[in-house]
Amino acid sequence: MKYRVTHRTDYVYSAPVALGYNEAHLTPRGDLGRQRVLSHRVEVDPPPAYTSRRLDFFGNEIFYFTLQRPHSRLTVTAVSEVERFGDEPELYLASGMSWEEVVAATAADPSPEGLDARAYLLDSPLIEPSPDVVAYAAESFKPGRGFSQAVGDFIQRIHREFAFDPAATNVSTPVSKVFEARRGVCQDFAHLAITGLRGLGVAARYVSGYLETLPPPGQAKLVGSDASHAWVAVFEPGGGWREYDPTNDITPSQQHIVTAIGRDYTDISPIRGVVFGGGGTQKTKVAVDVERI
Secondary structure, three states, rough: EEEEEEEEEEEEEEEEEEEEEEOOOOOOOOOOOOEEEEEEEEEEEEOOOOOEEOOOOOEEEEEEEEEEOOEEEEEEEEEEEEEEOOOOOHHHOOOOOHHHHHHHHHHHHHOOHHHHHHHHHOOOOOOOHHHHHHHHHHOOOOOOEHHHHHHHHHHHHHHOEEOOOOOOOOOOOOOHHHHHHEEEEEHHHHHHHHHHHHHHHHHOOOOOOEEEOOOOOOOOOOOOOOOEEEEEEEEEEOOEEEEEEEEEEEEEOOOOEEEEEEEHHHOOOOOEEEEEOOOEEEEEEEEEEEEOO
């Protein structure tokens, strides 16, 4: 399936910004074996004085740009064409390993992929120890239970027991508050899942991307499809990374387009930067459109 993704972000400042230094994670991944980037461009208005691209620690492409003349408005538009391939059906078949066996094998895996996975066992800026969340996750991880069944049950419970509410949280809301309120958005549910999984010794990472805006005929529109989406991936030695979408309780497939991978949102926020001036306040508007081509 081929898609065109348009991600537009508008900033309006209360006073002119003199200088701006920014970086963006807006380039879809083309190295994961299940999607291919056909084209990609980022348009910045006003035109930047300098731009560059590089890969970060996690293999994501960063687009860096600087603005060196006064401006009261900034628009960043990323347009990508991506071909998304279906995941192999056997990818999500149960391996037969219990979750305890997966935890032990991950801790001892000497392969390059295993060593990389252990980075996703550690705390990160938005993933801190939470006994309450770990205890909640542990209800799905009964002794001897199969790894895939335990993770799947945990993801299903988040979907059932937490309400999607865009007004309930913001990008800085801690997981403890999300857990207490039992509501949030896709970013919150991904962080909640990762907190519980890492607390049990399961390597889990944050995946950012997009969902197809309009579903196939006869299917319900998925939650989170009008903005950047987030889900999680867990590691199983010998099986690699397996993705789960707690917001919609589905296995990510052709409708999920991966942009970036990190420990949590702070590693791969779509756009971040530093401005000098601006009056201290700004209005931000984000619009995302995903269409089949």
